[in-house]
Amino acid sequence: MEGSPPLKVLLADDEQLTLDVLGASLTAQGLDVVLASTSADAIRAVEASPFDAVVTDVVFDGTSEGEQILAATRKLRPDTVCLLMTGYPRVEAAVQAMKVGAVDYLQKPVDPELLGATIQRAVREQRLSSEELPYQDLVDILSGLVAKSIERVDPYTAGHGERTRKYCKMVAEDFGLDRKTIEHLELGAIAHDYGKIFLDDLGFLTKKGPLTPAERREMQRHPLVGAERLGEHPQLKRVVQYVVEHHERWDGLGYPFRLRGEEISRPGRILCVVEVFDSLTTRRSYKGAWSLQKTIDFFESQSGRAFAPDIIDTFLRLLEVHGEEWLMAPRADLAAAGLLVPAERGATEPPQPGATPSPDPGPAQAATVRP
Secondary structure, X not given: OOOOOOOEXXXXXXXXXXHHHHHHHHHHOOOEEEEEOOHHHHHHHHHHOOOOEEEEEOOEOOEOOHHHHHHHHHHHOOOOEEEEEEOOOOHHHHHHHHHHOOOEEEEOOOOHHHHHHHHHHHHHHHHHOOOOOOHHHHHHHHHHHHHHOHHHHOHHHOOHHHHHHHHHHHHHHHHOOOHHHHHHXXXXXXXXXXXXXXXXXXXXXXXXXXXXXXXXXXXXXXHHHHHHHHOOOHHHHHHHHHHHHOOOOOOOOOOOOOOOHXXXXXXXXXXXXXXXXXXXXXXXXXXXXXXXXXXXXXXXXXXXXXXXXXXXXXXXXXXXXXXXXXXXXXXXXXXXXXXXXOOOOOXXXXXXXXXXXOOOOOOOOOOOOOO
């Protein structure tokens, strides 16, 4: 969390160049890094000092000595997050190491930015498993997970979770939902796309053209994957529900469970509307930002179809007051990510009748829209 000391990371690999490159990059990302070129050096480091994370190669000098590092870490420092990396296609060794206690596995050559994001995510997930956390700590942890994972892979989504959280809160307050429900909805809004980082192929997140049917099916897995990764923490039960629901539709044509009408919780129905609004009005790799009027016309056409009529009525009323301000909000986030261009608001073809624009095309969705 912001203001906390840097994460302390042990990086173990028998390739000195890999150690130097990854070590320098992780240090530049704000991590406190200790390097070890042998399994013996790594184990001594673990014995001498606690680490937030241990990242180790599976194979040292042709043998699976990485397993020894993991085993020693699990025994001596059970709260330490362990990650694996290897350049050898030895599936058995990787599986065995995961059984010893690794939480994730990266294939070499490892992208330094992705490694840093993976470390940050894994440590925050580990902290999230504690029995009780204040609401603000949960916000900070989930915001960090998203910022260091999905927004790192797809910078066009910079700020998407935080903006969605803000607008969901305003809609929920207008409906008079209780404070705890609003807090859970805010957390769900922050984390709704978290599952994308765990999909098998992340290349299509920034793809400029339409998704293939296979890519579309893979993308549609992310609500359930995100829910599984958030886990069964009792404080997150409702949060997980809203994450699962955020691509369902009022008419029952959404996913993953094709829920219909009031089978979708009210917070889930709010999130369905708000995340689509922010996606439509933000420039992405494959589309320009929609104008306010075009967005309003779309939501009016989808009331009672993709979206709950009462949510649409309230949301459109809020847009009359805040619409222009909300349209400008993504510019600062895109500028911070280095993606702002003079022609910020491009044009895309409108969705086909009955389509629901979302980051992941669903049934009957137009191929030209993937906000």
